[in-house]
Amino acid sequence: MTTGVPLTATALASAATPDAPPAAPPAKDVDRFVRLSVALTGFDAFELHGTGLAEFYLRTVVAQVGRPAYDDLRKALEQAGLDPEKLEGDVHQDLARAVAHLWYLGVWPPLSAAVHAELRRQVANDAFTVAPEAYVQGLVWRTFHGHPQGAKAPGFGTWAAPPPGEPELPQPGRPVRGHGGKTGGGR
Amino acid sequence: MSPARDLDGHRYDVIVVGAGWAGSLVAKRLGSQGWRVLVLEAGTTTLDTWAGHLDAMNTFYSSLIKVPNAPYRANTAAPSPSVLDTVPGKDGHGYQALGYLVQDGPLPYGTDYLRAGGGTGMHWLGLTPRMLPQDFKVRTQFGYGRDWPIGYDDLQHWYCEAEREIGVAGDAAEQTEEIGLPFPEGYVFPMHEIPSSYVDRVMAKHLNGKTVFDSCTDEPVELRVVNTPHGRNSTPNPAYDGGRGFRPQDAVGLPNYGERCVGNASCTPICPVQAKYNPLKTQAQWSRKVTLVDRAVVSRVLVADNGRVTGVEYQAYDDPATPVATTRTVEADVVVVAAHAIESARLLLASELANSSDQVGRNLMDHPVMLAWGLMPHQVGPFRGPGSTSAFERFRMGESRREHSPWRLVIANWGWTWAAGSPGSDVAEMLGIPDSPFKPRGKARYGPALREQLGDRIGRQVAFQFELEQDAQPGNRVTIDRRHRDALGNCRPILSYDLSDHVKKGMRAALDVSHQIFELLGAEERTRYTSDAPSYFEYEGTGYTFNGAGHGCGTHVMGDDRKTSVVDQWQRSWDHANLYLVGCGSMPSIGTSNPSLTMAALALRSVERIHQDLTELHRPLVLRPTPGYAHPTEARP
Numbered sequence A: 001m002t003t004g005v006p007l008t009a010t011a012l013a014s015a016a017t018p019d020a021p022p023a024a025p026p027a028k029d030v031d032r033f034v035r036l037s038v039a040l041t042g043f044d045a046f047e048l049h050g051t052g053l054a055e056f057y058l059r060t061v062v063a064q065v066g067r068p069a070y071d072d073l074r075k076a077l078e079q080a081g082l083d084p085e086k087l088e089g090d091v092h093q094d095l096a097r098a099v100a101h102l103w104y105l106g107v108w109p110p111l112s113a114a115v116h117a118e119l120r121r122q123v124a125n126d127a128f129t130v131a132p133e134a135y136v137q138g139l140v141w142r143t144f145h146g147h148p149q150g151a152k153a154p155g156f157g158t159w160a161a162p163p164p165g166e167p168e169l170p171q172p173g174r175p176v177r178g179h180g181g182k183t184g185g186g187r
Numbered sequence B: 001m002s003p004a005r006d007l008d009g010h011r012y013d014v015i016v017v018g019a020g021w022a023g024s025l026v027a028k029r030l031g032s033q034g035w036r037v038l039v040l041e042a043g044t045t046t047l048d049t050w051a052g053h054l055d056a057m058n059t060f061y062s063s064l065i066k067v068p069n070a071p072y073r074a075n076t077a078a079p080s081p082s083v084l085d086t087v088p089g090k091d092g093h094g095y096q097a098l099g100y101l102v103q104d105g106p107l108p109y110g111t112d113y114l115r116a117g118g119g120t121g122m123h124w125l126g127l128t129p130r131m132l133p134q135d136f137k138v139r140t141q142f143g144y145g146r147d148w149p150i151g152y153d154d155l156q157h158w159y160c161e162a163e164r165e166i167g168v169a170g171d172a173a174e175q176t177e178e179i180g181l182p183f184p185e186g187y188v189f190p191m192h193e194i195p196s197s198y199v200d201r202v203m204a205k206h207l208n209g210k211t212v213f214d215s216c217t218d219e220p221v222e223l224r225v226v227n228t229p230h231g232r233n234s235t236p237n238p239a240y241d242g243g244r245g246f247r248p249q250d251a252v253g254l255p256n257y258g259e260r261c262v263g264n265a266s267c268t269p270i271c272p273v274q275a276k277y278n279p280l281k282t283q284a285q286w287s288r289k290v291t292l293v294d295r296a297v298v299s300r301v302l303v304a305d306n307g308r309v310t311g312v313e314y315q316a317y318d319d320p321a322t323p324v325a326t327t328r329t330v331e332a333d334v335v336v337v338a339a340h341a342i343e344s345a346r347l348l349l350a351s352e353l354a355n356s357s358d359q360v361g362r363n364l365m366d367h368p369v370m371l372a373w374g375l376m377p378h379q380v381g382p383f384r385g386p387g388s389t390s391a392f393e394r395f396r397m398g399e400s401r402r403e404h405s406p407w408r409l410v411i412a413n414w415g416w417t418w419a420a421g422s423p424g425s426d427v428a429e430m431l432g433i434p435d436s437p438f439k440p441r442g443k444a445r446y447g448p449a450l451r452e453q454l455g456d457r458i459g460r461q462v463a464f465q466f467e468l469e470q471d472a473q474p475g476n477r478v479t480i481d482r483r484h485r486d487a488l489g490n491c492r493p494i495l496s497y498d499l500s501d502h503v504k505k506g507m508r509a510a511l512d513v514s515h516q517i518f519e520l521l522g523a524e525e526r527t528r529y530t531s532d533a534p535s536y537f538e539y540e541g542t543g544y545t546f547n548g549a550g551h552g553c554g555t556h557v558m559g560d561d562r563k564t565s566v567v568d569q570w571q572r573s574w575d576h577a578n579l580y581l582v583g584c585g586s587m588p589s590i591g592t593s594n595p596s597l598t599m600a601a602l603a604l605r606s607v608e609r610i611h612q613d614l615t616e617l618h619r620p621l622v623l624r625p626t627p628g629y630a631h632p633t634e635a636r637p
């Protein structure tokens, strides 16, 4: 029963908010982060803001890779007309992967060993869920009209309904069969 | 400080070892009959308040890998195994066992249990099918494993009682019609069935009435999607109990909450609203005659020269992180060990008790789970509702059982979550992130392409769990060795585990059935067993992997001969007349259904006998003859 990427369990220990949260970034910063996140995730700005986590994710990224590396990525993407396909270089590519992964699962993934070294990161290169709420707000569940397992419960019996675009189907075994009277059951 | 330290020298009518599922039921019934019951629990009891439950929810949300024990706090005084403990072997073959369980068998026992108040029933999935009448007689009818000393008819009444205690939702008429299960005249389950998922409906549409063949026996098997009984709150059936109806049990610590499943889809490892039965709900109904003491690890059952047990020795500790324990003893007329199949055997071995048959710890069984998975051509709405709502039941029965293990073919509602770690693994794959930072990265998809392709892939995932019956083998066993101890100095369980050819042959037949089913579904088959998986083995040239189901059984096996079994049909030790071993460990065959309903039925049945024993013991002015010692069933004509 796994949900995150199959990585080391040791990261569990660090499944908290980043150390010493820096002061909240200015709103403009958050907007620019969301703009590049729209390009990476395929979800629009309204949906991303709606998670309530945009600012927290920006702080997480900065805490994980440092301000200069993040600014580099942002500029590179802006210069590429916000088209991630045009991003060049392993560092930019890997940071783009990490930001998308964060939005989709609420989990910061390990970077490639080479990029980790190149950035001279001060933190362990481990995966961790950045906050309990981040799991709940993961975008992956929305891609197939689902909900995060263990949260946002859709209500009794909803699992019987067709997903959007699929036909209604009867309950297997309906209508209720007769049962000879010898044994129990029946309603 | 733990109240466990203050009990020293006290005397009770009954001591129950373990506040898990079986222990909670036994304590409830004996307490309501007026007996003074002491329940000693090795773990902590933080989960029985709403705050404690929410803490577990947050731990679950934060955990990177949402395995069954993920929500629950680690405890060094009473350690639990984790499914993450079993990892690939050093040279890429075989396995290593890194955690609490020591393992030296050919194959890994790759599953867990939970040592905390409530026990493993905190993270069970919630399926409560009954065993088939033929499951009780596998040796006589099919020539493998061990027979029970009792049959389905002996348990009928107790099954009904267990279904009341647990609160079962299901369709009894369908169980009779599709599987031939007998129920009492007019019986209905306490609650109407949990609706079958859309995945089930898709399966029924494509497969109901179709036939597949058992490649081993050529036997044709008709496919029928059958709704599974659940220990999960649904809509109460007004016809239950002769028209008296049923009131679902609410959440522990939050009244009037959780009275119906709302589809959180996380039953294992934790039901957020507690619509799923858990043993804390039974504890909430304990009378004041029942005393629960946590952080008390029972280390020895004590016995007198006449063969009767006198009580237990336990270790009381305060802090589960840095345990310092004090040893205490407490006495009772009857001791009930209900510490989970593996832990109960471990405790008996450490106490050097109840083992004149040499069967303690042997016959360890589980349902090895073989997974098969694929992609449907259209969206099926996975990851919604309870982990499974239906199964194909006809592979459980019939003459094929002579040739190979039968299985329940369970339809999974949660896509490839167990098979492949979805949906996290799908996200990583589409972003080109491999499972190691040292492996080269793939090309990532981004933006709308990422979103659409993920939705397309995950929304079409289907999976089956072939839960095979494992036959009792004396070599599959729990032992102890003083060299392997935990932080309090208690011996850790050592497991030797393997699958017989009967099971392996069953897997071969099951794999062939899965091919036929995917073909009938028009699905793209994605099943892949990799040779570096810890449970990988080859049988007749084909490789397989399997998972544990968490259904540990057989370690203090029941029988009608004291020479070959540990307990009699009442789960009473042949060697010690006032010692009861209650739990799945008593089951001589694990059967073709998830075992806990049967375990609960057996536990309730034992309570009747314990009550009789105690009543006889306390009857005033009866001079009992004491010539030597005899087991009560032998003493009585």
Ligand SMILES: Cc1cc2nc3c(=O)[nH]c(=O)nc-3n(C[C@H](O)[C@H](O)[C@H](O)COP(=O)(O)OP(=O)(O)OC[C@H]3O[C@@H](n4cnc5c(N)ncnc54)[C@H](O)[C@@H]3O)c2cc1C
Binding pocket: B017, B018, B019, B020, B021, B022, B023, B040, B041, B042, B043, B068, B078, B111, B112, B113, B114, B115, B116, B117, B118, B119, B120, B121, B123, B124, B125, B126, B127, B128, B268, B296, B297, B298, B299, B338, B339, B340, B341, B343, B347, B549, B550, B551, B552, B582, B583, B584, B594, B595, B596, B597, B599
């Ligand atoms: C992932 C998973 C899913 C499952 N799903 C299902 C399902 O759908 N249907 C089904 O029928 N079954 C299911 N099971 C099996 C079910 O959980 C077990 O059969 C059941 O919990 C066993 O009950 P028990 O009382 O014997 O043991 P437990 O519930 O484990 O309780 C044992 C108790 O004893 C305590 N204890 C242990 N050692 C000591 C000691 N030395 N001193 C004092 N106390 C001690 C423990 O802390 C614990 O509280 C599942 C199991 C797992 C792991």
Ligand code: SF4
Binding pocket: A153, B126, B232, B260, B261, B262, B263, B264, B265, B266, B267, B268, B270, B271, B272, B273, B274, B275, B276, B385, B386, B387
């Ligand atoms: S589906 Fe959700 S609400 Fe229902 S039992 Fe499972 S976890 Fe609880």
